[in-house]
Amino acid sequence: MKPVFITPSAQPSARWYQAFPDLQIIPTVKAYLTRVHRPGDGCWLDISPFDNDQAQSAIVALAAEDIRVMVLSYLPSEAEAYGMLSSGARGYCHAQAPPSQLQEVATAVMAGGYWMPPILLQRLVSAAIRIDSGPPIAIPQGFESLTEREHQVALEVGRGANNREIATTLAVSERTVKAHLTSIFDKLSLRDRVQLALLVNRLPVH
Amino acid sequence: MKPVFITPSAQPSARWYQAFPDLQIIPTVKAYLTRVHRPGDGCWLDISPFDNDQAQSAIVALAAEDIRVMVLSYLPSEAEAYGMLSSGARGYCHAQAPPSQLQEVATAVMAGGYWMPPILLQRLVSAAIRIDSGPPIAIPQGFESLTEREHQVALEVGRGANNREIATTLAVSERTVKAHLTSIFDKLSLRDRVQLALLVNRLPVH
DNA sequence: TTCCGACATGTACCAAAGGGCAATAGTGAG
DNA sequence: CTCACTATTGCCCTTTGGTACATGTCGGAA
Numbered sequence: 001m002k003p004v005f006i007t008p009s010a011q012p013s014a015r016w017y018q019a020f021p022d023l024q025i026i027p028t029v030k031a032y033l034t035r036v037h038r039p040g041d042g043c044w045l046d047i048s049p050f051d052n053d054q055a056q057s058a059i060v061a062l063a064a065e066d067i068r069v070m071v072l073s074y075l076p077s078e079a080e081a082y083g084m085l086s087s088g089a090r091g092y093c094h095a096q097a098p099p100s101q102l103q104e105v106a107t108a109v110m111a112g113g114y115w116m117p118p119i120l121l122q123r124l125v126s127a128a129i130r131i132d133s134g135p136p137i138a139i140p141q142g143f144e145s146l147t148e149r150e151h152q153v154a155l156e157v158g159r160g161a162n163n164r165e166i167a168t169t170l171a172v173s174e175r176t177v178k179a180h181l182t183s184i185f186d187k188l189s190l191r192d193r194v195q196l197a198l199l200v201n202r203l204p205v206h
Numbered sequence: 207m208k209p210v211f212i213t214p215s216a217q218p219s220a221r222w223y224q225a226f227p228d229l230q231i232i233p234t235v236k237a238y239l240t241r242v243h244r245p246g247d248g249c250w251l252d253i254s255p256f257d258n259d260q261a262q263s264a265i266v267a268l269a270a271e272d273i274r275v276m277v278l279s280y281l282p283s284e285a286e287a288y289g290m291l292s293s294g295a296r297g298y299c300h301a302q303a304p305p306s307q308l309q310e311v312a313t314a315v316m317a318g319g320y321w322m323p324p325i326l327l328q329r330l331v332s333a334a335i336r337i338d339s340g341p342p343i344a345i346p347q348g349f350e351s352l353t354e355r356e357h358q359v360a361l362e363v364g365r366g367a368n369n370r371e372i373a374t375t376l377a378v379s380e381r382t383v384k385a386h387l388t389s390i391f392d393k394l395s396l397r398d399r400v401q402l403a404l405l406v407n408r409l410p411v412h
Numbered sequence: 413t414t415c416c417g418a419c420a421t422g423t424a425c426c427a428a429a430g431g432g433c434a435a436t437a438g439t440g441a442g
Numbered sequence: 443c444t445c446a447c448t449a450t451t452g453c454c455c456t457t458t459g460g461t462a463c464a465t466g467t468c469g470g471a472a
Contacts, residue, residue, distance in 0.1 A: 064350055085327070101318075103317075104317050104318040104319065105317075105318075105319070107313065107314075107317030107318075107319070108313070108314040108315075108317040108318060108319025108320075108321075109314075109319070111309075111310050111313030111314040111317065111319075111321075112307075112310035112311075112313075112314060112321070113310065113311070113313070113314025113315070113317075113319040113320060113321040114314075114319060114320055114321070114322075114327055115314075115317075115318070115319040115320070116320075121291070121320055143281060144281075155302055157400070159404075159411065160397075160400050160401045160404050160411040162397070162398070162400075191366075191368070192368070193400055194363070194366050194368075194399055194400055194403050195366045197400050197403055197404060198365075198366050198403060198407070201404070201407065201409050203407050203409075205365065205366040
Protein backbone atom coordinates (compact mmCIF):
# COMPACT_ATOMS: atom_id res chain seq x y z
CA MET A 1 0.00 0.00 0.00
CA LYS A 2 1.33 3.40 -0.97
CA PRO A 3 2.10 5.89 1.76
CA VAL A 4 -0.43 8.70 1.72
CA PHE A 5 0.35 12.30 2.61
CA ILE A 6 -2.44 14.73 3.29
CA THR A 7 -1.06 18.16 2.42
CA PRO A 8 -2.31 21.12 0.43
CA SER A 9 1.16 21.81 -0.82
CA ALA A 10 1.58 21.19 -4.51
CA GLN A 11 5.32 20.93 -4.00
CA PRO A 12 5.82 18.55 -1.09
CA SER A 13 9.10 18.13 0.68
CA ALA A 14 11.83 16.32 -1.21
CA ARG A 15 12.60 14.36 1.93
CA TRP A 16 9.23 12.72 1.83
CA TYR A 17 9.95 11.41 -1.64
CA GLN A 18 13.33 10.20 -0.51
CA ALA A 19 11.70 8.25 2.28
CA PHE A 20 8.79 7.03 0.20
CA PRO A 21 9.41 7.19 -3.56
CA ASP A 22 5.90 5.95 -4.31
CA LEU A 23 4.05 8.28 -2.00
CA GLN A 24 0.67 9.66 -2.86
CA ILE A 25 -0.51 13.21 -2.22
CA ILE A 26 -4.06 14.03 -1.16
CA PRO A 27 -4.87 17.71 -0.76
CA THR A 28 -7.46 17.57 2.03
CA VAL A 29 -8.74 15.38 4.82
CA LYS A 30 -12.15 15.38 3.23
CA ALA A 31 -10.69 14.11 -0.01
CA TYR A 32 -8.91 11.39 1.90
CA LEU A 33 -12.04 10.28 3.72
CA THR A 34 -14.13 10.07 0.57
CA ARG A 35 -11.38 8.07 -1.06
CA VAL A 36 -10.94 4.35 -0.54
CA HIS A 37 -9.49 3.68 2.88
CA ARG A 38 -9.73 0.88 5.38
CA PRO A 39 -9.40 0.54 9.12
CA GLY A 40 -5.76 0.16 10.04
CA ASP A 41 -4.54 2.23 7.13
CA GLY A 42 -2.00 4.84 7.94
CA CYS A 43 -1.65 8.36 6.67
CA TRP A 44 0.62 11.33 7.11
CA LEU A 45 -0.98 14.61 8.02
CA ASP A 46 0.74 17.89 7.34
CA ILE A 47 -0.77 20.23 9.90
CA SER A 48 0.88 23.42 8.66
CA PRO A 49 -2.31 24.69 6.97
CA PHE A 50 -4.31 24.23 10.18
CA ASP A 51 -4.53 25.93 13.52
CA ASN A 52 -4.49 23.74 16.58
CA ASP A 53 -8.22 23.10 16.77
CA GLN A 54 -8.58 22.33 13.10
CA ALA A 55 -5.70 19.92 13.27
CA GLN A 56 -7.18 18.11 16.23
CA SER A 57 -10.57 17.87 14.56
CA ALA A 58 -8.92 16.40 11.49
CA ILE A 59 -7.14 13.80 13.58
CA VAL A 60 -10.29 12.88 15.45
CA ALA A 61 -12.14 12.44 12.16
CA LEU A 62 -9.41 10.19 10.83
CA ALA A 63 -9.01 8.25 14.06
CA ALA A 64 -12.74 7.64 14.09
CA GLU A 65 -12.26 5.61 10.93
CA ASP A 66 -9.43 3.75 12.62
CA ILE A 67 -6.85 5.46 10.48
CA ARG A 68 -3.40 5.69 12.03
CA VAL A 69 -2.42 9.29 11.78
CA MET A 70 1.20 10.44 11.69
CA VAL A 71 1.50 14.15 12.19
CA LEU A 72 4.05 16.26 10.38
CA SER A 73 4.78 19.60 11.97
CA TYR A 74 7.05 22.33 10.68
CA LEU A 75 7.18 23.92 14.10
CA PRO A 76 7.04 21.03 16.53
CA SER A 77 6.57 21.76 20.19
CA GLU A 78 5.89 19.74 23.24
CA ALA A 79 2.47 21.23 23.77
CA GLU A 80 1.51 20.66 20.16
CA ALA A 81 2.68 17.07 20.34
CA TYR A 82 0.54 16.32 23.37
CA GLY A 83 -2.45 17.90 21.72
CA MET A 84 -2.06 15.86 18.57
CA LEU A 85 -1.41 12.63 20.43
CA SER A 86 -4.32 13.12 22.80
CA SER A 87 -6.56 13.63 19.79
CA GLY A 88 -5.61 10.20 18.59
CA ALA A 89 -2.49 10.66 16.47
CA ARG A 90 -0.08 7.74 16.61
CA GLY A 91 3.00 9.50 15.39
CA TYR A 92 4.39 13.01 15.64
CA CYS A 93 7.56 14.29 14.09
CA HIS A 94 9.21 17.16 12.31
CA ALA A 95 8.05 17.59 8.74
CA GLN A 96 11.66 17.99 7.75
CA ALA A 97 12.85 14.93 9.59
CA PRO A 98 15.41 12.85 7.74
CA PRO A 99 13.96 10.20 5.43
CA SER A 100 15.28 7.43 7.62
CA GLN A 101 13.38 8.82 10.58
CA LEU A 102 10.21 9.12 8.56
CA GLN A 103 10.56 5.48 7.65
CA GLU A 104 11.09 4.61 11.30
CA VAL A 105 7.94 6.43 12.26
CA ALA A 106 5.94 4.66 9.60
CA THR A 107 7.25 1.25 10.59
CA ALA A 108 6.60 1.77 14.27
CA VAL A 109 3.12 3.15 13.76
CA MET A 110 2.02 0.60 11.21
CA ALA A 111 3.17 -2.10 13.59
CA GLY A 112 0.63 -0.78 16.07
CA GLY A 113 3.04 1.34 18.05
CA TYR A 114 3.54 5.01 18.58
CA TRP A 115 6.36 7.25 17.65
CA MET A 116 7.39 10.55 19.05
CA PRO A 117 10.76 12.11 19.56
CA PRO A 118 12.51 10.14 22.32
CA ILE A 119 13.01 13.23 24.41
CA LEU A 120 9.28 13.83 24.37
CA LEU A 121 8.44 10.33 25.52
CA GLN A 122 10.93 10.69 28.29
CA ARG A 123 9.39 13.93 29.47
CA LEU A 124 5.93 12.50 29.09
CA VAL A 125 6.76 9.57 31.31
CA SER A 126 8.46 11.60 33.98
CA ALA A 127 5.58 14.05 34.01
CA ALA A 128 3.15 11.21 34.43
CA ILE A 129 5.18 9.79 37.27
CA ARG A 130 5.13 13.06 39.14
CA ILE A 131 1.40 13.33 38.69
CA ASP A 132 0.78 9.74 39.53
CA SER A 133 3.09 9.30 42.47
CA GLY A 134 0.84 11.04 44.96
CA PRO A 135 -2.53 9.32 44.92
CA PRO A 136 -2.01 5.62 45.55
CA ILE A 137 -3.39 3.66 42.69
CA ALA A 138 -5.98 1.09 43.58
CA ILE A 139 -3.86 -1.96 43.19
CA PRO A 140 -5.55 -5.27 42.77
CA GLN A 141 -4.96 -6.64 46.21
CA GLY A 142 -4.92 -10.36 46.42
CA PHE A 143 -4.23 -11.08 42.80
CA GLU A 144 -1.26 -13.11 43.89
CA SER A 145 -3.54 -15.21 46.04
CA LEU A 146 -4.97 -16.79 42.91
CA THR A 147 -3.84 -20.24 41.96
CA GLU A 148 -2.25 -20.83 38.59
CA ARG A 149 -5.47 -22.11 37.10
CA GLU A 150 -7.52 -19.26 38.50
CA HIS A 151 -4.98 -16.85 37.11
CA GLN A 152 -5.38 -18.30 33.65
CA VAL A 153 -9.14 -18.04 33.87
CA ALA A 154 -8.89 -14.45 35.05
CA LEU A 155 -6.70 -13.52 32.10
CA GLU A 156 -9.17 -15.03 29.67
CA VAL A 157 -12.02 -13.09 31.21
CA GLY A 158 -9.86 -10.00 30.89
CA ARG A 159 -9.84 -10.55 27.17
CA GLY A 160 -13.58 -10.90 26.93
CA ALA A 161 -13.92 -14.66 26.71
CA ASN A 162 -17.12 -16.35 27.88
CA ASN A 163 -17.24 -19.57 29.88
CA ARG A 164 -17.57 -21.85 26.91
CA GLU A 165 -14.51 -20.35 25.25
CA ILE A 166 -12.46 -20.51 28.41
CA ALA A 167 -13.45 -24.14 28.88
CA THR A 168 -12.29 -24.93 25.36
CA THR A 169 -9.06 -22.99 25.75
CA LEU A 170 -8.14 -24.66 29.02
CA ALA A 171 -9.55 -28.01 27.95
CA VAL A 172 -11.84 -28.42 30.93
CA SER A 173 -15.60 -28.43 31.40
CA GLU A 174 -17.65 -25.31 31.70
CA ARG A 175 -18.50 -26.40 35.22
CA THR A 176 -14.85 -26.23 36.16
CA VAL A 177 -14.52 -22.76 34.73
CA LYS A 178 -17.46 -21.69 36.83
CA ALA A 179 -15.84 -23.20 39.91
CA HIS A 180 -12.65 -21.25 39.30
CA LEU A 181 -14.61 -18.08 38.73
CA THR A 182 -16.59 -18.44 41.92
CA SER A 183 -13.33 -18.89 43.76
CA ILE A 184 -11.81 -15.82 42.09
CA PHE A 185 -14.82 -13.63 42.87
CA ASP A 186 -14.60 -14.79 46.45
CA LYS A 187 -10.88 -14.12 46.82
CA LEU A 188 -10.96 -10.73 45.15
CA SER A 189 -14.32 -9.65 46.48
CA LEU A 190 -15.78 -9.12 43.05
CA ARG A 191 -19.36 -9.34 41.96
CA ASP A 192 -19.13 -10.65 38.42
CA ARG A 193 -16.95 -11.18 35.37
CA VAL A 194 -17.27 -7.60 34.17
CA GLN A 195 -15.60 -6.34 37.30
CA LEU A 196 -12.98 -9.05 36.95
CA ALA A 197 -12.31 -8.04 33.36
CA LEU A 198 -11.76 -4.45 34.47
CA LEU A 199 -9.58 -5.44 37.40
CA VAL A 200 -7.40 -7.66 35.27
CA ASN A 201 -6.82 -4.67 33.04
CA ARG A 202 -6.08 -2.43 35.97
CA LEU A 203 -9.12 -0.28 35.47
CA PRO A 204 -11.23 1.37 38.14
CA VAL A 205 -14.41 -0.44 39.03
CA HIS A 206 -17.50 1.45 39.97
CA MET B 207 19.03 -11.62 14.40
CA LYS B 208 17.30 -13.96 16.79
CA PRO B 209 14.92 -12.48 19.34
CA VAL B 210 16.42 -12.77 22.81
CA PHE B 211 14.40 -13.33 25.95
CA ILE B 212 15.95 -12.75 29.33
CA THR B 213 14.07 -15.00 31.72
CA PRO B 214 15.04 -17.44 34.42
CA SER B 215 12.16 -19.68 33.52
CA ALA B 216 13.25 -22.97 32.03
CA GLN B 217 9.79 -23.34 30.58
CA PRO B 218 9.00 -20.06 28.85
CA SER B 219 5.55 -19.17 27.65
CA ALA B 220 4.31 -21.02 24.60
CA ARG B 221 3.07 -17.72 23.24
CA TRP B 222 6.60 -16.44 22.96
CA TYR B 223 7.52 -19.36 20.78
CA GLN B 224 4.44 -18.83 18.68
CA ALA B 225 5.49 -15.25 18.11
CA PHE B 226 9.17 -16.02 17.60
CA PRO B 227 9.88 -19.65 16.71
CA ASP B 228 13.63 -19.01 16.71
CA LEU B 229 13.83 -17.16 20.00
CA GLN B 230 16.77 -17.52 22.29
CA ILE B 231 16.58 -17.77 26.08
CA ILE B 232 19.14 -16.14 28.34
CA PRO B 233 18.68 -16.76 32.06
CA THR B 234 20.07 -13.53 33.49
CA VAL B 235 20.83 -9.95 32.58
CA LYS B 236 24.46 -10.51 33.48
CA ALA B 237 24.65 -13.43 31.10
CA TYR B 238 23.16 -11.26 28.38
CA LEU B 239 25.60 -8.43 28.92
CA THR B 240 28.67 -10.68 28.82
CA ARG B 241 27.36 -12.21 25.65
CA VAL B 242 27.84 -10.67 22.23
CA HIS B 243 25.53 -7.73 21.78
CA ARG B 244 25.61 -4.50 19.87
CA PRO B 245 24.07 -1.06 20.25
CA GLY B 246 20.60 -1.05 18.75
CA ASP B 247 19.96 -4.68 19.58
CA GLY B 248 16.66 -5.45 21.19
CA CYS B 249 15.85 -7.83 23.98
CA TRP B 250 12.83 -8.98 25.94
CA LEU B 251 13.02 -8.81 29.69
CA ASP B 252 10.79 -10.93 31.87
CA ILE B 253 10.60 -8.95 35.11
CA SER B 254 8.64 -11.54 37.10
CA PRO B 255 11.74 -12.63 39.07
CA PHE B 256 12.52 -9.05 40.09
CA ASP B 257 11.05 -6.53 42.42
CA ASN B 258 10.53 -3.04 41.06
CA ASP B 259 13.97 -1.69 41.91
CA GLN B 260 15.82 -4.69 40.56
CA ALA B 261 13.86 -4.51 37.34
CA GLN B 262 14.65 -0.84 36.88
CA SER B 263 18.35 -1.42 37.57
CA ALA B 264 18.38 -4.15 34.97
CA ILE B 265 16.78 -1.88 32.41
CA VAL B 266 19.18 0.93 33.15
CA ALA B 267 22.11 -1.43 32.71
CA LEU B 268 20.79 -2.63 29.38
CA ALA B 269 19.82 0.84 28.18
CA ALA B 270 23.33 2.04 29.01
CA GLU B 271 24.57 -0.30 26.31
CA ASP B 272 21.95 1.11 23.95
CA ILE B 273 19.94 -2.08 24.09
CA ARG B 274 16.25 -1.65 23.34
CA VAL B 275 14.45 -3.29 26.20
CA MET B 276 10.96 -4.69 25.89
CA VAL B 277 9.47 -5.49 29.27
CA LEU B 278 7.24 -8.48 29.86
CA SER B 279 5.08 -8.29 32.96
CA TYR B 280 2.74 -10.91 34.32
CA LEU B 281 0.96 -8.36 36.44
CA PRO B 282 1.08 -5.18 34.42
CA SER B 283 0.01 -1.98 36.07
CA GLU B 284 0.06 1.64 35.14
CA ALA B 285 2.54 2.50 37.84
CA GLU B 286 4.85 -0.32 36.87
CA ALA B 287 4.71 0.70 33.23
CA TYR B 288 5.77 4.24 33.99
CA GLY B 289 8.59 2.98 36.13
CA MET B 290 9.91 0.68 33.45
CA LEU B 291 9.57 3.24 30.69
CA SER B 292 11.19 5.98 32.69
CA SER B 293 14.12 3.66 33.34
CA GLY B 294 14.63 3.40 29.63
CA ALA B 295 12.46 0.54 28.46
CA ARG B 296 11.06 0.99 24.96
CA GLY B 297 8.25 -1.50 25.17
CA TYR B 298 5.97 -2.73 27.91
CA CYS B 299 3.33 -5.39 27.60
CA HIS B 300 1.69 -8.34 29.23
CA ALA B 301 3.85 -11.44 29.30
CA GLN B 302 0.86 -13.42 28.11
CA ALA B 303 0.01 -11.06 25.30
CA PRO B 304 -1.05 -12.75 22.07
CA PRO B 305 1.82 -13.62 19.73
CA SER B 306 0.63 -11.09 17.20
CA GLN B 307 0.89 -8.36 19.79
CA LEU B 308 4.38 -9.45 20.78
CA GLN B 309 5.38 -9.20 17.15
CA GLU B 310 3.83 -5.75 16.97
CA VAL B 311 5.83 -4.63 19.96
CA ALA B 312 9.05 -5.94 18.50
CA THR B 313 8.45 -4.32 15.14
CA ALA B 314 7.56 -0.98 16.65
CA VAL B 315 10.48 -0.93 19.04
CA MET B 316 13.07 -2.17 16.58
CA ALA B 317 11.92 0.57 14.22
CA GLY B 318 12.91 3.07 16.87
CA GLY B 319 9.48 3.55 18.34
CA TYR B 320 7.84 2.72 21.62
CA TRP B 321 5.03 0.41 22.44
CA MET B 322 2.70 0.32 25.37
CA PRO B 323 -0.95 -0.58 25.73
CA PRO B 324 -3.01 2.08 23.93
CA ILE B 325 -4.95 2.89 27.07
CA LEU B 326 -1.69 3.68 28.81
CA LEU B 327 -0.41 6.01 26.14
CA GLN B 328 -3.73 7.76 26.18
CA ARG B 329 -3.61 8.24 29.91
CA LEU B 330 -0.01 9.23 29.75
CA VAL B 331 -0.79 12.01 27.34
CA SER B 332 -3.86 13.05 29.26
CA ALA B 333 -1.88 13.21 32.47
CA ALA B 334 0.88 15.26 30.91
CA ILE B 335 -1.55 17.64 29.35
CA ARG B 336 -3.47 17.89 32.61
CA ILE B 337 -6.77 17.23 30.97
CA ASP B 338 -7.06 14.05 32.95
CA SER B 339 -9.14 14.75 36.04
CA GLY B 340 -11.39 11.82 36.68
CA PRO B 341 -13.54 10.41 33.91
CA PRO B 342 -11.60 11.36 30.79
CA ILE B 343 -13.71 9.48 28.36
CA ALA B 344 -13.17 10.36 24.78
CA ILE B 345 -14.61 7.51 22.88
CA PRO B 346 -13.09 5.02 20.49
CA GLN B 347 -14.01 4.07 16.98
CA GLY B 348 -17.59 3.49 16.04
CA PHE B 349 -18.94 5.16 19.12
CA GLU B 350 -20.14 8.16 17.20
CA SER B 351 -22.90 6.00 15.80
CA LEU B 352 -24.35 5.64 19.28
CA THR B 353 -27.15 7.88 20.44
CA GLU B 354 -26.70 9.99 23.54
CA ARG B 355 -28.59 7.54 25.69
CA GLU B 356 -26.71 4.54 24.36
CA HIS B 357 -23.50 6.39 25.02
CA GLN B 358 -24.42 6.88 28.65
CA VAL B 359 -25.27 3.22 29.04
CA ALA B 360 -21.97 2.22 27.43
CA LEU B 361 -20.00 4.37 29.84
CA GLU B 362 -21.75 2.80 32.82
CA VAL B 363 -20.98 -0.67 31.56
CA GLY B 364 -17.39 0.44 31.16
CA ARG B 365 -17.32 1.10 34.86
CA GLY B 366 -18.67 -2.29 35.73
CA ALA B 367 -22.27 -1.43 36.49
CA ASN B 368 -24.99 -4.05 36.11
CA ASN B 369 -28.38 -3.45 34.55
CA ARG B 370 -30.13 -2.66 37.78
CA GLU B 371 -27.58 -0.01 38.68
CA ILE B 372 -27.66 1.54 35.25
CA ALA B 373 -31.43 1.64 35.38
CA THR B 374 -31.28 3.46 38.70
CA THR B 375 -28.61 5.88 37.55
CA LEU B 376 -30.47 6.80 34.39
CA ALA B 377 -33.85 6.62 36.07
CA VAL B 378 -35.38 4.19 33.61
CA SER B 379 -36.51 0.59 33.78
CA GLU B 380 -34.18 -2.35 33.47
CA ARG B 381 -35.97 -3.30 30.29
CA THR B 382 -34.99 0.00 28.74
CA VAL B 383 -31.37 -0.54 29.67
CA LYS B 384 -31.50 -3.91 27.97
CA ALA B 385 -33.01 -2.34 24.90
CA HIS B 386 -30.19 0.19 24.67
CA LEU B 387 -27.63 -2.54 25.21
CA THR B 388 -29.07 -4.66 22.45
CA SER B 389 -28.83 -1.69 20.15
CA ILE B 390 -25.24 -1.00 21.19
CA PHE B 391 -24.16 -4.60 20.68
CA ASP B 392 -25.76 -4.50 17.28
CA LYS B 393 -24.12 -1.26 16.19
CA LEU B 394 -20.67 -2.16 17.47
CA SER B 395 -20.82 -5.84 16.60
CA LEU B 396 -20.23 -6.94 20.16
CA ARG B 397 -21.37 -10.07 21.87
CA ASP B 398 -21.94 -9.01 25.44
CA ARG B 399 -21.29 -6.41 28.12
CA VAL B 400 -17.82 -7.70 28.91
CA GLN B 401 -16.65 -6.93 25.41
CA LEU B 402 -18.37 -3.55 25.64
CA ALA B 403 -16.62 -2.79 28.92
CA LEU B 404 -13.29 -3.55 27.32
CA LEU B 405 -14.02 -1.54 24.20
CA VAL B 406 -15.11 1.49 26.20
CA ASN B 407 -11.76 1.36 27.93
CA ARG B 408 -9.91 0.95 24.65
CA LEU B 409 -8.76 -2.53 25.40
CA PRO B 410 -8.34 -5.30 22.89
CA VAL B 411 -11.13 -7.84 22.79
CA HIS B 412 -10.40 -11.49 22.26
C1' DT C 413 -0.73 -43.08 56.53
C1' DT C 414 -3.52 -39.22 57.02
C1' DC C 415 -4.84 -34.58 55.97
C1' DC C 416 -5.02 -30.65 53.02
C1' DG C 417 -5.07 -27.77 48.96
C1' DA C 418 -5.58 -27.47 44.01
C1' DC C 419 -8.09 -29.24 40.31
C1' DA C 420 -11.98 -31.30 37.99
C1' DT C 421 -17.01 -32.39 37.44
C1' DG C 422 -21.92 -33.62 38.11
C1' DT C 423 -26.80 -32.29 39.35
C1' DA C 424 -29.70 -28.61 40.63
C1' DC C 425 -31.35 -24.16 41.17
C1' DC C 426 -31.77 -19.21 40.96
C1' DA C 427 -30.46 -14.77 39.05
C1' DA C 428 -28.90 -11.89 35.40
C1' DA C 429 -28.39 -10.95 30.75
C1' DG C 430 -30.11 -10.70 26.24
C1' DG C 431 -33.65 -10.46 22.82
C1' DG C 432 -38.39 -10.95 20.03
C1' DC C 433 -42.83 -8.69 19.67
C1' DA C 434 -45.50 -4.84 20.32
C1' DA C 435 -47.31 -0.50 21.96
C1' DT C 436 -46.94 4.51 23.17
C1' DA C 437 -44.73 8.98 22.47
C1' DG C 438 -41.81 12.82 21.22
C1' DT C 439 -39.09 15.13 17.58
C1' DG C 440 -37.35 16.71 13.39
C1' DA C 441 -36.83 16.42 8.24
C1' DG C 442 -39.20 16.67 3.92
C1' DC D 443 -48.97 15.42 7.68
C1' DT D 444 -46.07 11.40 7.21
C1' DC D 445 -41.83 8.94 7.78
C1' DA D 446 -37.74 7.76 10.33
C1' DC D 447 -35.49 7.62 14.49
C1' DT D 448 -35.17 7.53 19.47
C1' DA D 449 -36.78 6.53 23.98
C1' DT D 450 -39.44 3.85 27.03
C1' DT D 451 -41.66 -0.19 28.83
C1' DG D 452 -44.35 -4.63 29.40
C1' DC D 453 -44.64 -9.69 28.64
C1' DC D 454 -42.32 -13.66 27.95
C1' DC D 455 -38.77 -16.79 26.66
C1' DT D 456 -33.85 -18.57 26.04
C1' DT D 457 -29.15 -18.49 27.17
C1' DT D 458 -25.45 -17.52 30.40
C1' DG D 459 -23.63 -16.71 34.59
C1' DG D 460 -23.02 -17.81 39.33
C1' DT D 461 -23.86 -20.82 43.67
C1' DA D 462 -24.81 -24.74 46.66
C1' DC D 463 -23.86 -29.37 47.82
C1' DA D 464 -21.10 -33.40 46.70
C1' DT D 465 -17.70 -36.56 44.94
C1' DG D 466 -13.23 -37.93 43.23
C1' DT D 467 -8.07 -37.64 42.00
C1' DC D 468 -3.37 -36.39 43.02
C1' DG D 469 0.76 -34.80 45.18
C1' DG D 470 2.99 -32.94 49.02
C1' DA D 471 3.21 -31.84 54.15
C1' DA D 472 2.69 -33.49 58.85
